[in-house]
Amino acid sequence: MLDDVNDTETTRVRPARTAHTSPPSLNGPAAPLPGPAAPPPGPVTTGGVLSPLGLFTVLLGAALPLVDFFIVNVALPTIDRDLAAGPAMLEMVVAGYGVAYAVLLVLGGRLGDLAGRRRLFLWGVAAFGLTSLACGLAPDAAALVVARVAQGAAAALMLPQVLSTIQATTSGPRRARAMSLYGGTAGVSSAVGQVLGGVLVSADVAGLGWRAVFLVNVPVAALAVPLALRTVPESRAPRAGRVDGPGTVLLAAALVTLLLPLTEGRAAGWPLWSLVMLALFPFAAAAFVAAERRVERAGRTALVPPSLLRIASARSGLGMIVPFCLGFGGFMFVIAVALQDGLRYGPLAAGLALAPLCVTFFVSSLAGPRLVARFGRRVVVAGSLVQGLGLLSLGVVAATGWPQVSVPGLAAAMAVLGLGQGCVLPVLLRVVLSELPPDLAGAGGGVMVTTQQAAMALGVATLGTLFLTLEPTAGIRGGLLAALGAQLLVVVVTTAMSRRLPRRLV
Numbered sequence: 356m357l358d359d360v361n362d363t364e365t366t367r368v369r370p371a372r373t374a375h376t377s378p379p380s381l382n383g384p385a386a387p388l389p390g391p392a393a394p395p396p397g398p399v400t401t402g403g404v405l406s407p408l409g410l411f412t413v414l415l416g417a418a419l420p421l422v423d424f425f426i427v428n429v430a431l432p433t434i435d436r437d438l439a440a441g442p443a444m445l446e447m448v449v450a451g452y453g454v455a456y457a458v459l460l461v462l463g464g465r466l467g468d469l470a471g472r473r474r475l476f477l478w479g480v481a482a483f484g485l486t487s488l489a490c491g492l493a494p495d496a497a498a499l500v501v502a503r504v505a506q507g508a509a510a511a512l513m514l515p516q517v518l519s520t521i522q523a524t525t526s527g528p529r530r531a532r533a534m535s536l537y538g539g540t541a542g543v544s545s546a547v548g549q550v551l552g553g554v555l556v557s558a559d560v561a562g563l564g565w566r567a568v569f570l571v572n573v574p575v576a577a578l579a580v581p582l583a584l585r586t587v588p589e590s591r592a593p594r595a596g597r598v599d600g601p602g603t604v605l606l607a608a609a610l611v612t613l614l615l616p617l618t619e620g621r622a623a624g625w626p627l628w629s630l631v632m633l634a635l636f637p638f639a640a641a642a643f644v645a646a647e648r649r650v651e652r653a654g655r656t657a658l659v660p661p662s663l664l665r666i667a668s669a670r671s672g673l674g675m676i677v678p679f680c681l682g683f684g685g686f687m688f689v690i691a692v693a694l695q696d697g698l699r700y701g702p703l704a705a706g707l708a709l710a711p712l713c714v715t716f717f718v719s720s721l722a723g724p725r726l727v728a729r730f731g732r733r734v735v736v737a738g739s740l741v742q743g744l745g746l747l748s749l750g751v752v753a754a755t756g757w758p759q760v761s762v763p764g765l766a767a768a769m770a771v772l773g774l775g776q777g778c779v780l781p782v783l784l785r786v787v788l789s790e791l792p793p794d795l796a797g798a799g800g801g802v803m804v805t806t807q808q809a810a811m812a813l814g815v816a817t818l819g820t821l822f823l824t825l826e827p828t829a830g831i832r833g834g835l836l837a838a839l840g841a842q843l844l845v846v847v848v849t850t851a852m853s854r855r856l857p858r859r860l861v
Contacts, residue, residue, distance in 0.1 A: 405524040405529075405587070406586055409586035410536065412586050413517045413521065414517070415582075416516075416579050417517040417544075418544045420456065420483065421545060422544045423452070423548065423572065424452065424453065424545070425687065426555075428549055428552065428691055429691070429695075429702040430555075430568045430702075433556055434565045438496045441496070448499055448500055452503040452506055452507040452510075453614065454614045454618065455506075455508045455511065457511075457610055457812070458511070458607045458610045458611060459512070460514065461606060461658055462511070462598070462603050462606075462658065463516070463801060464800050464801025464802075465598055465656075466512070467516045467519055468592035471589050471590070472520045472523070473583060473590070475512055475513070476587065479512035480576050480579045480580055482508075483510055483513055484575075484580075487506060487569045487573055488569075489502035491573070515801040517537065518537065518784075518803070520587060520588075521534065521537060522791070524590060528724070531723075531724040531728075532724055534781065534785040535720050535723040538784045539716065539720025541780065541784070541807075545687055550706035550707065551568075551571070553706025553707070554703055554706060556702045557703040597655075597656065599650055602646055602650060605642050605646055606643050608639040608642075608643075609640045609642075610805070610809065612632040613640075614812050615632060616628075616629035616633050617813065618815070618816070621819075644661075647661055662795075663798060663799055668857055669788075669790065669791060671786065671856050672787035672803075672856070675849055675852050675853065676780075676803065676807060676810065678852070679810075680780075681814040682849075684811025684812065685818025685819055685838065686842055688819045688822075689819060689838045690835075692831075693831055697835065698757075698760055707762055709769065710769075711765075711766045711770040712769040712772055714770070715771075715772075715773035716774070719776075720777045726778070727785075732854075732857065735853040737775075738776070739775065739849050740775070741771060742779065743843055743846040743847075743850075744775070745770075745772030745774070745775055746772060749769070749772065750836055752765060753835055753836060757832040758832070788800065818838045825837050
């Protein structure tokens with residue numbers, strides 16, 4: 356179990372050498388990336404163990420892109436009125452961020468392995484703050500879309516460094532607690548984004564309206580940069596090769612041909628370009644897999660090393676993350692539409708309806724290490740069953756009380772749902788990273804978060820399409836009940852797959 360890991364296994368991180376490069380700064384990297392004539396990469400260098408304040412800092416950075424992925428949802432109607440954006444532009448405000456974010460995550464992880472994870476974290480946080488400012492000041496819809504794409508790219512630079520820094524600078528019980536907190540942050544941030552978005556739009560702070568949902572990131576990023584400089588130790592992969600250029604291009608092609616039509620195609624009426632891109636996806640994915648196998652056989656560093664998926668814990672954990680995040684992403688989309696269009700909740704009420712889910716998700720995430728230490732993978736099985744109970748309860752409330760369902764009337768079902776989900780996702784994140792060697796920490800973190808994002812996009816495309824297709828004939832309640840039933844089937848799948856997890860979760 357993770358709590359029993361010997362501290363001598365401290366991710367094989369060696370103390371920093373007496374002679375070392377100057378500390379990273381926001382003015383540029385302290386040393387250039389290794390090139391053809393550069394000496395072979397040395398062992399991992401680190402300034403020490405991640406302190407509690409350092410952990411808070413990296414988790415703060417992790418929360419920014421996750422909150423921002425959802426915070427914009429409740430602001431879209433206001434953006435439309437203010438900028439005359441239209442449906443296509445509104446879709447791009449969401450999709451531009453999500454696609455750029457997912458496509459560049461693995462590359463962000465590899466760059467952190469190469470150039471230093473704290474350095475890339477600093478650059479990512481600073482860029483995220485600046486691009487958030489650009490979003491908040493955007494004069495028209497086109498400028499907002501461009502700023503959102505840049506914001507997604509900054510998020511992809513920042514987020515993979517969080518997981519790899521935790522992996523490289525903690526061990527034993529400290530790592531177990533840190534991973535549980537990361538898992539809690541990852542899950543809760545999705546719901547908190549919609550809660551915070553509703554509060555900010557309703558409050559209309561200083562007359563900013565929707566712009567506040569972006570500008571709120573600026574002071575947070577400004578706080579995170581000096582904190583990271585003081586509290587986050589630097590680390591690098593022990594054997595980091597050069598960036599895999601062909602692999603990067605092919606992975607980007609595969610993800611774009613999958614995610615762009617899924618996020619834009621439905622709203623556009625599935626035009627020909629979206630169908631062509633979906634048809635190209637299997638070929639792009641196959642070309643990427645073949646290229647990565649060739650790179651690894653040649654002894655070079657692949658962007659996504661195939662050997663990563665030969666590690667049983669990584670393979671089983673990623674396999675379960677796909678259906679879990681598919682259901683979670685679809686649920687968050689469907690419930691947001693149902694609350695606002697079906698029950699006529701305002702932005703604030705729609706956000707507050709998710710607050711019980713946030714609280715119980717975080718509480719069960721914190722309890723994760725002790726539960727796993729005692730019950731092993733049975734924690735995931737139990738969490739899946741409790742999640743299913745929460746979905747059933749929510750379905751009963753919707754079926755019997757519609758359309759007079761109040762925010763307090765949803766609270767119990769939402770709390771049960773969050774309790775179950777918080778027992779699943781943080782444990783799966785720990786499983787994926789538990790046995791990765793240090794030189795795969797950045798790539799592993801990037802692959803894991805990319806898997807989460809792609810699965811959430813698939814959830815919106817599948818459960819969201821089911822809901823929107825049934826809405827004209829069955830009504831919003833009928834569409835919601837169908838989507839909840841489909842997610843229950845997903846829960847059955849995750850419960851069955853949990854038997855493939857390692858018995859002892861390390």
